[in-house]
Amino acid sequence: MPGPELQSGWLDDVAAVAISGSSPITLAVCQDLHGVQQAREWLQSAIPSLTKAHVEEVPASSLRVRLQAPPSPNGRTIWCVYDAAEGSSEELQARWQEFNLLRDQLTGTLRSHEPRSSLVFLTTVTRMPEISRHAPDLLAVAQVITVSEEPFVVDPRDTLMVDSFRQASSELEARYGLSTSELARRLLDREPTGVPEPDLSRWRSLAGALREVLE
Known part of the structure; x- marks a missing residue:
């Protein structure tokens, strides 16, 4: 069955979503911090080669300040929060609760830029349950791409995470x-759904993540 906008893919899928602007916010879920570093380096080199855009790396602690700064004069910008999955559980909780509260400001700022900017959070599989619990509203509007051959699946025992994904659905x-x-x-x-992209993609990904809950 289909399932926050959640899908399994590769780094080029992350770049494609960020470039297309189909979703202003993307979570790239890597296997571990080594994968995060690889994604960071890959996006820095790949995005400028694919389109007239540049990657601006933003530390998690500086995201609120970056929101208040004027758009880059260098054209379209892909913001990359490369340390979004680092730190203790307490640090992660405080960080993602703040991001959750910033959801509307984030999406509004990204969409107001001309040309539009987009935001990529680099995260890890092991931190996704915590992130989902602390930022359910943000995940409801984000595209989540698991950079792996195996799609992300919500653990049915994690009731808070199940609830956040169900809320988005x-x-x-x-x-x-x-x-x-x-x-x-x-x-x-193969019947018409009447649901446009990117909502169709989000919905399919959400259902995919919830497939063990829905079975």
Whole structure:
């Protein structure tokens, strides 16, 4: 079945979403901190070669300040928060609770830039349960891409995480007057869904992440 905008992919998928602007905020979920470093280096070299954009690295502690700064005069910018998954559990909680509160300001700022900017958080699989608990509202509007051959799956025992993903699905169901199961049926039968991208992609990813809960 389909399932925050969640999908399994590669670093080029992360770059494609960031460049397209289909979602202003992307979480690239890497296997570990070594994978985060690889993603950081890859995005720095790949994005400028794919489009007229540049990558601006922003430490997590400076994101609020960066929001208040004027747009870059160098054209389209992809902000990359490379240390979003680092630190103790207490540090991670404080950081992502702040990001969660900044959700509307973040999306508004990114969309107000001309040309539009986008934001990529580099995270890890092991920190995603904590991030999901502390930033459910942010995840509800973000594209989450697991940089792995295996798609991300929510642990049914993690009730807080299940609730945050269900909240995002429920918002889409209410928006389009369609249940997730009916969306899955239409996709399976190749019928029109009436759901435009990127919401269709978000919805499919959410359902995919919840597949062990929905089974």
